[in-house]
Amino acid sequence: MITVHHLEYSQSFRILWLLEELNVDYELKLYERDKKTNLAPAEYKAVSPLGTAPAISHEGVNLSESNAIIDYILDLHPSDTLRPSIESGDRARYLFWMHASQGSLMPVLLISMMFRIIPERVPFFLKPILKSVLGVANKGFSQPRIKALIDKAEADLGEANWFGGENVTAADISMCYPMESMRANGTINDSHPNCLAWLERVNALQSYQQAKEKDGKPSIVFSI
Ligand SMILES: N[C@@H](CCC(=O)N[C@@H](CS)C(=O)NCC(=O)O)C(=O)O
Secondary structure, three states, X not given: OEEEEEEOOOOOHHHHHHHHHHOOOEEEEEEOOOOOOOOOOHHHHHHOOOOOOOEEXXXXXXXXXXXXXXXXXXXXXXXXXXXXXXXXXXXXXXXXXXXXXXXXXXXXXXXXXXXXXXHHHOOHHXXXXXXXHHHHHHHHXXXXXXXXXXXXXXXXXXXXXXXXXXXXXXXXXXXXXXXXXXHHOOOOOOOOHHHHHHHHHHHHOHHHHXXXXXXXXXXXXXXX
16 A cells, blocks of 8 residues: 655655545554754655655655656556546646646746745845845846746637547646635736636545545645
């Protein structure tokens, strides 16, 4: 049986949703973030090869990295809909969002967050200069990239209901964490009706609600 090591307010929510969507049995272990550092606690680092969430254990294998875990679980429990086949017309769209989520969107959201919080956490005499320099970097580098991804999401979700096309796929599962994060911090707002409608559709799914119950927190995302 798969054991999911679920860190509160983290990307491991994706794995709960996947397993609930597949309706397979799993063991759930819950971990709280360290109160001082907000990082994963020491016992989490022991089960996660990278020390980060998500991590799973299965038959002697410890695996981390969200999309690697998603593919590992879908290899164990194949699904034609969650992972469109090479014959499917949705295959390219599915692959794009599955990889853009982790390869483009999450890194640039993290960079943008660092640009924002670094000036808040340095000695007062450094604040104005860092705020100004990192503000320019944020405006010139991260904001255009985030906008390009949201614009593409708006366009694609205007054509079909889900990131992977006609059905709920693993691309939606991978995208749920950045999408919920961007809604929580106002990056996704009333100017993005298709993204908001996707979030409503996701939240209406029984599997998503079941995953939220297992998670047990008011929000799935971590906000600094
Ligand atoms: N690309 C990795 C990112 C993992 C990651 O940074 N996870 C965060 C939670 S959202 C984490 O573990 N933070 C706690 C820590 O670094 O100790 C994945 O998708 O698995």
